[in-house]
Amino acid sequence: MKREMTCIGCPMGCALEIELAADGRVLEVKGNTCKRGAKYAETECTDPQRTITTTLRCEDGRMVAVKTDTTIPKDEMFEAMKMIGGTVVKLPVMIGDVLVKDVFGSNVVATQNRS
Amino acid sequence: MTDLVIIGGGPAGMSAATAAYECGIRDILILERDENLGGILQQCIHNGFGLHNFGEELTGPEYAWKYEQKVRELGIPFKLNTMVLDITEDKIITATNEEEGIFQIQAKAIVLAMGCRERAKGALNIAGTRPAGIYSAGTAQKYVNMKGYMPGKEVVILGSGDIGLIMARRMTLEGAKVKAVCELMPYSGGLARNIQQCLVDFDIPLLLSHTVVEVHGKERVTGVTIAKVDENRRPIEETKQYISCDTLLLSVGLIPENELSKRAGISLDHITNGAVVDQDRETEVEGIFACGNVLHVHDLVDFVSQEAAIAGKSAAAYIQGTCKKGAAITLKTDGKIRYTVPQKITANKDVNVYFRVADVFRDVRINVYKGEEIIFSKKKAKAAPGEMESIVLKKDLLEGAEELRFALED
Structure with missing residues (x-):
């Protein structure tokens, strides 16, 4: 079985062509120009993952940008947004501070400073 | 008198400032109109920045922070909430802020790093009413990411520029x-x-060759009529289709913000809407340099930083009196290649030339002609307007040239 997809590993956006076995195993990846592309194709076919970037409200009403510090399962993005949303962030906050723990195994960290 | 004044404290301004500092310039001042350094990156909370320059995927604010930290460590002065009102050819800058009122600075050199702004709906000629609920994608991005407001619940986006795409995901997640x-x-x-x-x-549909032909709603947007367009980009009547929505986002292009450059008498390139520059990013007014999105709109901030470093370095050389320039070689394009930056070369050194193509092309060659002779040729499997290209012209190729012509050929 064949699958086509765009690599999201970098702005080049290589068009990937993947040959899959009947049981879903990846047999061959074509079209990638680096190793990351092959790895992306592999996980995208077996266990697709995404990083979430969003914002949380600080105690003074301002917003602060955050992200999951690792990828989480793609199908759980909306569930993760529910788990993260509603958190009120105590000030001050520095880039890298952990604001929510264990969201599908990932920590939500600040990507912006707020004093 | 200030050695170097940089207009704009976004990625371009900060990179230019640190590059000039590293070349020995100490008397630097960054003027920024917003309340933070970082420019538009502060609202670009998604990741994907910095792969070229830092080898990792950063979000916009994280990328900006890398440069802001450097600016702070080096002790480069900056003024926030400061709006530049005017620049003259003699490099007198008029600016204003709350503490100082209106003030003037005489600079030895200036780097223009004001960035760009979004093309607005007024430029689009869409029929129908003008209710609330029509935003540029970047405005919606500011509302959602900086203010924490959602501009609407049901959204149609016109234009598939990156900001529009990013906002499609962002609003869906919210x-x-x-x-x-x-x-x-x-x-x-x-x-x-x-x-x-x-x-x-x-599962958001991307409708290519489609446009919004009418906006509906009195107080608030209630829907839009969209239609497929023919090869002349004219809507096809039979394909009209109504979509109910309360919000229309426009992601229809970016325009370098060059009002100040015009005031200083700097000549602009009518394709890029940015200044005409040489390889040092020096404009046609001596000692005034331009870089980043005010010079030409970039796809990646990494390239903005790289270009700004060139401008910062060149401004330093200008102040120190160490820059040597020769006769200008003009770079011309064939139309399939829309523009080049720089537009001219005035020094005998290797030059990285950036350009964009006018359409999607496959299996083409980028040829550079000196008269009838092809001095550079490179194969390209695919070239598209959305992706900036670059080539390096080695200095020995430039010798004796007065004009180089860039062409896209089979």
Whole structure:
């Protein structure tokens, strides 16, 4: 079985062509120009993952940008947004501070400073 | 008198400032109109920045912080909430802020790093009413990411530039329903990865060769009529289709913000809408340099930083009196290649030339002609308007040239 997809590993956006076995195993990846592309194709076919970037409200009403510090399962993005949303962030906050723990195994960290 | 004044404290301004500092310039001042350094990156909370320059995927604010830290460590002065009102050819800058009122600075050199702004709906000629609920994608991005307001619940996006794509995902994650992204052209101007991770991931349809022909609603947008367009980009009557929505986002292009450059008498390139520059990013007014999105709109901030470093370094050389310039070689294009930056070369050194193509082309060659002779040729499997290209012209190729012509050929 064949699958086509765009690599999201970098702005080049290589068009990937993947040959899959009947049981879903990846047999061959074509079209990638680096190793990351092959790895992306592999996980995208077996266990697709995404990083979430969003914002949380600080105690003074301002917003602060955050992200999951690792990828989480793609199908759980909306569930993760529910788990993260509603958190009120105590000030001050520095880039890298952990604001929510264990969201599908990932920590939500600040990507912006707020004093 | 200040040695170097940099207009704009975004990625371009900060990179230019640190580069000039590293070349020995100490008397530097960055003027920034917002309340933070970082420019538009502060609202670009998504990741994907910095792969070229830092080898990792950063979000916009994290990328900006890398440079801000450097500016702070080096002790480069900056004024926030400061709006530059005027620049003269003699490098007198008039600016204003709350503490100092209106003040003037005489600079030895200036780097223009004001960035760009979004093309507005007024430039589009869409029929219908003008209710609330029509935003540029960047305005919606500011509302959602900086203010924490959702501009609407049911959204149609016109234009498939990267900001529009990013906002399709962002608003979907925040609970809105993005019904369609309409793109007038038969191809998207956004990055392929963004079509995947912002649209395909969320089953948002991308309608190529489609446009919004009418906006409905009195107080608030109640819907839009969209239609397919023919090869002349004219709407096809039979394909008209109504989509109910309360919000229309426009992601229809960016325009370098050059009002100040015009005041200083700097000549602009009518294709890039930015200054005409040489390889040092020096404009046609001696000692005034330009870089980043005010010079030409970039796809990646990494390239903005690199270009700004060139401008910062060149400004330092100008102040120190160490820059040597020769006769100008003009760079011309064939139309399929829309523009080059720089537009001219005035020094005998290797030059990285950036350019964009006018359409989607496959299996073509980039040829550079000196008279009838091809002095440089490179094969390209695919070239698209949404992706800036670059080539390096070695200095020995430039010798004796007065004009080089860039052409895209089979």
